[in-house]
Amino acid sequence: MAIKKKISNPRIDKAGVISKIQDVLERVRDLPTLPIVAQEVQRVIHDSKSSMSDLVKVIERDVALSARILRIANSAFYGVPRKVDNLKMALVIIGMDEVNNLVTTVSIMRLFPDGSMNGSFDVPKFWKHSAICAELSVGLYEGLRQPRPSSTFIASLLHDIGKLLLVQYFNDYFIKCLRLAVKEGLSLAESEVEIMGIDHGHVGSWLTKRWNLPDEINEAIAQHHIRPADSPRFGLATVIDWSDRLYYLMEGYSIEKVIEILQNDPEWISWKSEAGYSTERLIRMLHYRIARSINMISILM
Numbered sequence: 384m385a386i387k388k389k390i391s392n393p394r395i396d397k398a399g400v401i402s403k404i405q406d407v408l409e410r411v412r413d414l415p416t417l418p419i420v421a422q423e424v425q426r427v428i429h430d431s432k433s434s435m436s437d438l439v440k441v442i443e444r445d446v447a448l449s450a451r452i453l454r455i456a457n458s459a460f461y462g463v464p465r466k467v468d469n470l471k472m473a474l475v476i477i478g479m480d481e482v483n484n485l486v487t488t489v490s491i492m493r494l495f496p497d498g499s500m501n502g503s504f505d506v507p508k509f510w511k512h513s514a515i516c517a518e519l520s521v522g523l524y525e526g527l528r529q530p531r532p533s534s535t536f537i538a539s540l541l542h543d544i545g546k547l548l549l550v551q552y553f554n555d556y557f558i559k560c561l562r563l564a565v566k567e568g569l570s571l572a573e574s575e576v577e578i579m580g581i582d583h584g585h586v587g588s589w590l591t592k593r594w595n596l597p598d599e600i601n602e603a604i605a606q607h608h609i610r611p612a613d614s615p616r617f618g619l620a621t622v623i624d625w626s627d628r629l630y631y632l633m634e635g636y637s638i639e640k641v642i643e644i645l646q647n648d649p650e651w652i653s654w655k656s657e658a659g660y661s662t663e664r665l666i667r668m669l670h671y672r673i674a675r676s677i678n679m680i681s682i683l684m
């Protein structure tokens with residue numbers, strides 16, 4: 384998304400702010416690390432030789448996580464007539480992909496639990512947004528009939544992680560950015576660039592680089608709001624950007640209204656063009672995915 388408005392504040396030394404942020408993040412000792420279980424799940428996903436038993440081994444080491452996976456397999460959503468009491472059966476019922484995503488979500492949510500943040504920041508709402516955007520990105524690739532990068536879910540889940548860093552370590556700047564966004568009618572990313580010279584996407588990518596996540600993920604997180612004009616049309620950063628926008632549209636309007644808005648939005652029309660499902664079918668499918676995702680999150684949290 385391009386920066387729409389230009390307002391400049393000569394009193395702010397943006398280069399100074401950027402190096403200050405980078406400096407602080409490099410020196411902070413208690414920066415969260417990517418949970419082992421999430422790292423292991425990523426390894427299993429990317430290893431074509433790994434099987435369901437490998438995934439079971441990773442999950443069963445974590446008792447709380449295993450209990451949650453079983454709880455989901457036993458939920459009304461899957462309607463299994465008898466009690467699911469072992470992980471292997473749960474994995475068959477829920478599906479490998481889905482379990483990978485659930486494990487990644489739960490383990491990353493634990494990094495910043497509710498109450499660990501500055502009181503003004505709504506952590507459960509943040510994770511709901513992140514988890515639904517991850518679901519929307521996967522659904523968008525499916526509905527657009529485009530090949531889906533294997534990092535789609537985790538990159539989308541972590542797309543706004545920079546906001547958490549800003550709230551935790553640079554709360555004064557973050558609050559200034561929020562205020563400017565409201566006052567000037569800017570997006571948060573625009574006001575962040577205005578005040579700090581950098582947006583939360585780039586801040587988040589510093590953390591994921593430190594976690595040694597693949598460049599594909601770091602780049603998508605960095606560029607999910609602001610990216611070069613020659614970015615690939617269905618690249619991960621662009622898909623995450625659309626997931627983010629669709630999240631707010633679908634949260635604010637009825638499904639019929641969302642379809643109507645998109646069918647009249649030149650940016651959506653030119654991006655989606657003739658790819659995959661019709662807008663109506665795509666949005667109805669995404670709507671279903673969101674409902675399912677909310678159901679899962681309510682069991683997980």
Ligand SMILES: [Fe+2]
Pocket residue numbers: 542543583584607608627
């Ligand atoms: Fe964002």
Ligand SMILES: [Fe+2]
Pocket residue numbers: 512516542543627
């Ligand atoms: Fe977002």
